[in-house]
Amino acid sequence: MDRIGILRGDITKLDVDAIVNAANETLLGGGGVDGAIHRAAGTGLLDECRRIPEISPGVRCPTGEARITGGYHLPARHVIHTVGPVWRGGTSGEPALLRSCYWTSLKLAIEHGLATIAFPAISCGVYGYPIDQASTIAVRTVGEVLDADRTLESVLFVAFSEEMEVSLRRAMDA
Numbered sequence: 001m002d003r004i005g006i007l008r009g010d011i012t013k014l015d016v017d018a019i020v021n022a023a024n025e026t027l028l029g030g031g032g033v034d035g036a037i038h039r040a041a042g043t044g045l046l047d048e049c050r051r052i053p054e055i056s057p058g059v060r061c062p063t064g065e066a067r068i069t070g071g072y073h074l075p076a077r078h079v080i081h082t083v084g085p086v087w088r089g090g091t092s093g094e095p096a097l098l099r100s101c102y103w104t105s106l107k108l109a110i111e112h113g114l115a116t117i118a119f120p121a122i123s124c125g126v127y128g129y130p131i132d133q134a135s136t137i138a139v140r141t142v143g144e145v146l147d148a149d150r151t152l153e154s155v156l157f158v159a160f161s162e163e164m165e166v167s168l169r170r171a172m173d174a
Contacts, residue, residue, distance in 0.1 A: 006172065016116040017109070020079075026058050049081070068080050121135075122155075
């Protein structure tokens with residue numbers, strides 16, 4: 001886990017190959033980190049997201065999948081958009097979908113030759129995923145991918161709160 005780091009701060013300020021956006025299925029912006037990334041990147045990001053084909057009405061990226069775009073006015077060169085699950089008690093496939101968000105985001109990074117990537121706390125805001133459960137899934141999934149692939153140099157988890165940072169650190173120490 002020496003290639004995994006944790007930082008409390010603003011993901012839109014990071015100079016990495018890619019930041020991950022906790023997006024909604026439209027990819028057209030929203031609240032929380034999604035809105036912050038769209039605002040910081042500028043209109044070019046929204047324009048590129050609009051060009052991503054809908055696979056069903058209003059859905060450019062289904063829950064658990066990921067898409068990649070340019071970073072525009074962000075220090076990050078790319079944005080990897082992933083749609084996390086809404087928490088419904090844990091019996092509607094949420095853990096597998098959340099795991100898939102991290103896995104597909106990392107696979108996109110590898111496919112595009114990226115070396116550094118930063119993740120927000122996917123599904124932990126308005127989607128209501130319990131922070132400790134989400135942290136465990138995030139850390140385990142990223143660790144598994146890093147164990148299997150040496151092209152990724154570092155993965156950074158960016159916590160939006162002290163509670164999230166503490167939870168991620170507990171998951172790293174487990």
